[in-house]
Amino acid sequence: MNSMIYKNKKPLLVFLVPAFAFLIVFLYYPFFQNVVNTFMRIGGLGRAAQGLNTPWYENYRRLFTDPYMHTALQNTLLLTLCTIVFQVGIALILALLVDTIRVGAQFFRTVYFFPIVISATALGLMFNLIFLYKGGMVNQLLLSLGRLPYEVKPSGKVLVQWLDWKDQAHFLFTMFMPVMWQYVGFYFVILVTGLNNISPDLFEAAALDGADGWKRTRYITLPLLRNVLCTCLVLAITGALKVFDLPWVMFGAGMPENRGWLTGTYMYDQTFNRMNVDYGSTIAVLIVVLGVVLSNVANRVFRPSDDL
């Protein structure tokens, strides 16, 4: 029966062609049109182009000279790095810890995965309250611990010097931390599933040979988890390049003082708020190129081993 299916390829086409046509119409054609738009002058989404830019490569020239674009790129690459270290790193530690416990593993899986099911907008609003300048949760905690300076004015009014978690000194932490927190659970679940696929016989044999917990992790768990870990890293890198919603809700247009741009938020602002569609398209092209290059690099660096 199986051999008949493989001999006759026509039924496969019936299933493949619609999906392929869908991608052509809704992905490749818009992308091609987007590339064309980068050379045009377009003053609003949906408006007709008003001819070619002068010079036609103006948007690409601007891309390399725009200081806000440089900021956006720096922040995005830093976010990508933090994603690898903290998102996947913390997920790995949590997965290893949960894997060692016998009671409550399911509970922790649910708890760590839960942030994924909450919308980024809701999370952004929640973290806005947590990091709120006056009366935010973190600042209240610092105040109660006596870590915030205050001054008593002649009128008797107490003037607390609240910590601005969105200022230039703190915005990267305030922006990145919720993003890290949100997706740790996603990689945690993938890694826990990977851990479950490792045969317990190996651990029992290692235990009989006298290997302690660290050695079992170092010489059995991590090598056998390598392929899953590689997949997580590639997903994390490509995902970091597309981060938009949570930073946008918390920081809007480049807060603070145009230091907080990410490639995603800058593209959105140029396209939808400033109606600079052609430049927004150029940033989109850069994001795609960056995504393809970085995911290729990640695939090569973290290439899954065929031996495992």
Place this chain on the structure above:
Amino acid sequence: MKKALALLLALIMVLSLGAVAWADGVTLNVVTSYGGDDGNRGNFEAAVKAYEASTGNKVNDGSATSNEEWKAKVLTDFETGSEPDVLFFFTNADAEPFISAGKVVSIEEIRAEYPDYATNMRDSMLAVASDGKQYAVPSYGYWENMFVNKTVLADCGIEVPGPDYTWDQFLADCETIKANGYTPIACSLVEVPHYWFEFLVMNNGTVANHLDIPAAADDAAGAKWVAALEDFKALYEAGYFPANTLTASDAETVEMFNQGEAAFLIDGSWKVGYFTENAADLNDFAISYVPAKGERKASEAIGGISMGYFITRKAWDDPAKREAAVEFVSQLTSDDVLSTFVTTEVTALINGAKPAGLNPLQQSAADANANITAIAGAVQDTITGEAKADLFGNIQNVVTGKMSATDAVAAAIALN
């Protein structure tokens, strides 16, 4: 079992489709600025419910809070063919893209079929588009002026400013307020510097030339704008804005004022509703006057009628929705309904609005308005969205010295 479940699901789907098809009335997609924190949100919801009850139609309400992002989204919806059936929107240059694209229907065309449409309005007060036609049925007007927190002022030994308030007095008051541990001005420079911009421009010109648009940063109108941005910088450097003015949202700074942490707030008539719903004691607040310098008097303010209801071409060309849309606008702009929205604002109603008893803050607004000697529209409403976004986006750069005021004005003009 699986077959039975599949059949059941299919049956539910068919029945739900049928239910939609057999439902009475039509569903009208409506977008307005009566979003969650608008002071008139409750009145709008009540008016929509009354409309639904009287017509059997349903309203799919896509309202949101008005800001630059919301405006951009509305315009994008028109450009991508996703416009609503009825839109409550600005009647100034912001509406030109969809008016010039023929995406909304003129009042003249509607009256050809519905002669009573908007006949309760003064035609002379309906906004005229660049093609000479009138499209929007106005709701009510607005004023912008200075709200003061009386408790903070009293704590600092300062009187509530009168219509002769000068800039020098204001600066002296700000210094006193700051010395007493309060923030003088509640304003988010990164999100809503709009109201201060209007008055700072007027302070560097006159009410008569307030609506002049610069052609260059060094012409007469451009010089006013440059001087206004430099005033922003002076106030910022003096420490009169909140310490986090470059990272705070407008909601945060307004709440700061509401909680008695700041003394002055420039905002619009719509904010009276916010304080009515959120203030612990309305007697803590009053409507005063924005301090004046140069030729401007503090009794001269910003105001006008800037928003109205549009019926889109899409709804008009849909036989099922045409009457529903006309009836919706007619009900929402009737004398009775508008009277529930209005307290101290001007309307275009021929018979005028008849608001019920005013609360202390509304009464304060009415008293202040009685002393207003001249009014001008907001100059920012006459420039393109791109220019406005650039100008207001650069205010943070000007106050921190990263950009000169002249360069900021020149950059905005280039986009207008």
